[in-house]
Amino acid sequence: xxxxxxxxxLRQYVERAERLIEERKGLNDDLKDVFAEAKSQGFxxxxxxxxxxxxxxxxxxxxxxxxxxxxxxxxxGLAF
Amino acid sequence: xxxxxxxxxLRQYVERAERLIEERKGLNDDLKDVFAEAKSQGFxxxxxxxxxxxxxxxxxxxxxxxxxxxxxxxxxGLAF
Amino acid sequence: xxxxxxxxxLRQYVERAERLIEERKGLNDDLKDVFAEAKSQGFxxxxxxxxxxxxxxxxxxxxxxxxxxxxxxxxxGLAF
Amino acid sequence: xxxxxxxxxLRQYVERAERLIEERKGLNDDLKDVFAEAKSQGFxxxxxxxxxxxxxxxxxxxxxxxxxxxxxxxxxGLAF
Numbered sequence: 001x002x003x004x005x006x007x008x009x010l011r012q013y014v015e016r017a018e019r020l021i022e023e024r025k026g027l028n029d030d031l032k033d034v035f036a037e038a039k040s041q042g043f044x045x046x047x048x049x050x051x052x053x054x055x056x057x058x059x060x061x062x063x064x065x066x067x068x069x070x071x072x073x074x075x076x077g078l079a080f
Numbered sequence: 081x082x083x084x085x086x087x088x089x090l091r092q093y094v095e096r097a098e099r100l101i102e103e104r105k106g107l108n109d110d111l112k113d114v115f116a117e118a119k120s121q122g123f124x125x126x127x128x129x130x131x132x133x134x135x136x137x138x139x140x141x142x143x144x145x146x147x148x149x150x151x152x153x154x155x156x157g158l159a160f
Numbered sequence: 161x162x163x164x165x166x167x168x169x170l171r172q173y174v175e176r177a178e179r180l181i182e183e184r185k186g187l188n189d190d191l192k193d194v195f196a197e198a199k200s201q202g203f204x205x206x207x208x209x210x211x212x213x214x215x216x217x218x219x220x221x222x223x224x225x226x227x228x229x230x231x232x233x234x235x236x237g238l239a240f
Numbered sequence: 241x242x243x244x245x246x247x248x249x250l251r252q253y254v255e256r257a258e259r260l261i262e263e264r265k266g267l268n269d270d271l272k273d274v275f276a277e278a279k280s281q282g283f284x285x286x287x288x289x290x291x292x293x294x295x296x297x298x299x300x301x302x303x304x305x306x307x308x309x310x311x312x313x314x315x316x317g318l319a320f
Contacts (some may be wrong), residue, residue: 007315013118014131020111021132024104031100032248038093047228048090050203052097063239068207075247076254080212080224087235094236128309134318143319148287155167156174158294159303173278174291180271181292184264191260197251208250212257 032059035045054062115125147156153159193200214222233239275285294302313319 007128008120010118010123010128011237012313013114013121013123014128014135015134016114017111017128018135020107020114024107024111024123025098025106027107031097033260034100038090040168041093043090043093044228044232047225047232048094049121050096050229051232051236051238052101053092054233055094055098059239064140065207067206069210072204072207072211072250073214075217075250076211079219090232092236119320122311124308124312126313127305130309131316131318134313135316139319145287148284149290152170152284152287152291155170156291156295158291160301169281170278173274173281173283174288174295175291176274177271178295180267180274186265187260187264187267188274191257191264194253194256194260198250201249201252201253203250205320208254208257211254212261215254215258222292228315 035048038048039045055069115128118128119125138144198207198208199213217225247290269314278288279285
């Protein structure tokens, strides 16, 4: 592949990736805004993040996971 | 704040955050596609990522950074 | 500070940091071994890691955290 | 495996892992101290970390990496 063609192709990949990275930065800022707003309304952000993680887990898998956690917690005398 | 109002508000924050997280997943997949395509065309992805990091640093700062790196490398006998 | 003194000092800091980083790598390998052994004995590693995270949280704080999680889960109709 | 045996075994794995995690915390604190001391002596910590990363890369690989970086930088008109 001639040098200048490779350079153009490289530039396209770099610029496409940069646009996506820029967009992602915007989304992360929006996400920060949502959490800041929730916090200002008295909600607990770590708990909101916990709820989001739990909702992302399919219900049956979540119940199996919690049953196993309870078993281990009981075996170790961990009140939770 | 009455319980049901708080629940509605909480749900809105959770769902807004979930939409942004979902969008971010899509962007990350697109970014993976760009790098996979570049790789299939023979480009080195770690080096593309290095170029993107360097381009994100303002030129003068980048030159100061590289001058300092060179000084430390010479002091430690690190060929680079 | 004369150049050679700075170079010696720089080398000392770099080598001290490298030794600590090396030690940390060793610890991470040991940690992997513990989890691999537990897995081979039929234990669930993600749940062990969850127990370790929970045990690292002071009891009262953990109970407050779980109470808040339950409140949010109920408000969002999340069975857990 | 009888319940109490499993509980003892589980406790051993959890406590072994906790000791390693505790040790790792200590090492991370020591590492922070080294960098804080270097900084107090006028050294640039990000550049020290860069030198450590470069020294961890085998010489020939590092030279190949830098040659490729230079090629991409030239193709993109990136002064570095």
